[in-house]
Amino acid sequence: MPTGLSADISWSKPNKFIFRFIWIYTLLYTFPFPFNFLPFGQYITQWTDQFWKWLALPVARHLFHITDNLTLQGRGSGDTSLDYIIIFILLTMALVAALIWTLTDRKHNHYNTLFRYQVVYLRYYTALNLFVYAIVKIFPTQFWEPSLIDLTRSFGELSPMGLLWKFMGYSEAYVRFAGIAEALACIFLLFRNTERLGALIGFGVMLNVFVMNMSYDVPVKLFSFHLMFACGIILIAHFNAFLHFFIQNKTVLSQQNIPYTSRKTTRNAGYIFKTILILYVITNYSISSHIRYRKNHDTALLPALYGIYNTDDFMYNRDTLPPLLTDPIRWKQLIVDRNSAVIIKMDDTKIYMKNHTDTTQQRLTLTHFRDAAMQYHFRYTRIGDSILMLRGITGKDSIRMTLNKKDRKDFLLINRGFHWINEYPFNR
Incomplete structure (x- = not known):
């Protein structure tokens, strides 16, 4: 060339x-x-x-x-x-x-x-x-x-x-x-x-x-x-x-x-x-x-229930389910993210859902991304900034649960921040 x-x-x-x-x-x-x-x-x-x-x-x-x-x-x-x-x-x-x-x-x-x-x-x-x-x-x-x-x-x-x-x-x-x-x-x-x-x-x-x-x-x-x-x-x-x-x-x-x-x-x-x-x-x-x-970056556009919620109590058809890893029904976590929600079961199986929150009626609707027939309809109650109570149905089954919100800043990746001076490497 x-x-x-x-x-x-x-x-x-x-x-x-x-x-x-x-x-x-x-x-x-x-x-x-x-x-x-x-x-x-x-x-x-x-x-x-x-x-x-x-x-x-x-x-x-x-x-x-x-x-x-x-x-x-x-x-x-x-x-x-x-x-x-x-x-x-x-x-x-x-x-x-x-x-x-x-x-x-x-x-x-x-x-x-x-x-x-x-x-x-x-x-x-x-x-x-x-x-x-x-x-x-x-x-x-x-x-x-x-x-x-x-x-x-x-x-x-x-x-x-x-x-x-x-x-x-x-x-x-x-x-x-x-x-x-x-x-x-x-x-x-x-x-x-x-x-x-x-x-x-x-x-x-x-x-x-x-x-x-x-x-x-x-x-x-x-x-x-x-x-x-x-x-x-x-x-x-x-x-x-x-x-x-x-x-x-x-x-x-x-x-x-x-x-x-x-x-x-x-x-x-x-x-x-x-x-x-x-x-x-x-x-x-x-x-x-x-x-x-x-x-x-507009926080006003975040879902009303935006957060990570750990399940404390879970009642299914009036039966309280203990937190057993083999339980296929009980929820371990509920994550309401910016554009979707995730139900995490006890065996860590993830079910990705669309979420719709009606703040006036205090209703939460979760719909499966691929199977629209799979839905959860809840009424929710918030106690302070950390407790979320859900009661509702999926099909013919009733669900009631109490969840505890985990602060996003509790994660080391988020709260570590930047340091000009490091006496020792902080490599985790």
């Missing part, structure tokens, strides 16, 4: 072929950028996604002999079987197109100008995508703090991705630090004078993200790799400068910013479009992330 954008030096045949292949592949992969960041751009994105899926399904069936139903909506996963098949299609199309390009174009000695346009295109693609990830960390909404349910789960119940999410979500300070690093890479990539620094920071940030995704089984491996790869292409444009400065201890000449076009009107139109696009993306994503952050 060439390392100078302005030097009029002939490229070798392998360099030209590699450039053609990468140029076509990155264009196919990144499309429909930048339209996906513009108003109504989601429709173009949907049409593009549907096209690739339409193309990938017969390839999966006839070439890879995958007859099972493929996941069409990964619900946030970017590493589905279909995604890998689409990458295979993009690589194949890029290879075929590069071969045709090679056979039909024998007069160009280099592609310096085309490479310059590829670099600027990838700068904006990487910068705006990094900003999206940065803003949901600066206003922490990508990760979430350990919930009440999380605090009562055993460490071994967590998935690798769940462990990473709890680790990140525990500290808003660290999440914001990671977001600021991504935002710095974004800002520096938006301007040619600082693109070297932006690509260097962006590559380091995305390398860390990619390794974390690989290490903790986070299904964004493909996308994080491609963002890291885009930063790598930008860095290649400045390979000689990095080699001279960091390795050979040589003087590095200032970069000459050659105008992309000699027409002043076209340049001004480009500046206007750039400014509008950047301001729109920053404003749109910042406002929406701030609203989500405020909503997630």
Whole structure:
């Protein structure tokens, strides 16, 4: 791959072929950028996604002999079987197109100008995508703090991705630090004078993200790799400068910013479009992330019975059930969390429920997420801040119980806090 954008030096045949292949592949992969960041751009994105899926399904069936139903909506996963098949299609199309390009174009000695346009295109693609990830960390909404349910789960119940999410979500300070690093890479990539620094920071940030995704089984491996790869292409444009400065201890000449076009009107139109696009993306994503952050941290939106409750007395059809670990009926705990509730039986079996609280009538309704016929209807009474009494029915059976609320701050993970001075390591 060439390392100078302005030097009029002939490229070798392998360099030209590699450039053609990468140029076509990155264009196919990144499309429909930048339209996906513009108003109504989601429709173009949907049409593009549907096209690739339409193309990938017969390839999966006839070439890879995958007859099972493929996941069409990964619900946030970017590493589905279909995604890998689409990458295979993009690589194949890029290879075929590069071969045709090679056979039909024998007069160009280099592609310096085309490479310059590829670099600027990838700068904006990487910068705006990094900003999206940065803003949901600066206003922490990508990760979430350990919930009440999380605090009562055993460490071994967590998935690798769940462990990473709890680790990140525990500290808003660290999440914001990671977001600021991504935002710095974004800002520096938006301007040619600082693109070297932006690509260097962006590559380091995305390398860390990619390794974390690989290490903790986070299904964004493909996308994080491609963002890291885009930063790598930008860095290649400045390979000689990095080699001279960091390795050979040589003087590095200032970069000459050659105008992309000699027409002043076209340049001004480009500046206007750039400014509008950047301001729109920053404003749109910042406002929406701030609203989500405020909503997630609004304690007024917490359920009225929010808390962890340990069962003291449990009466089932007028029979008091002792706290036996073999009892399939008696409850051990009731957790009313932000978006759900959990009934924990004596053998630690967890039943996840939807909860609805009517504070006027003092009624609590618990409904199973998958089986709507499984419901508990209670009237509740609170005594002070710690005692909760429930009486109600499930089917034809009556239930009465007294529960004792456990304070969230009783957990060491929550109450330990930060200490400037530690006489001894506090590692539990």
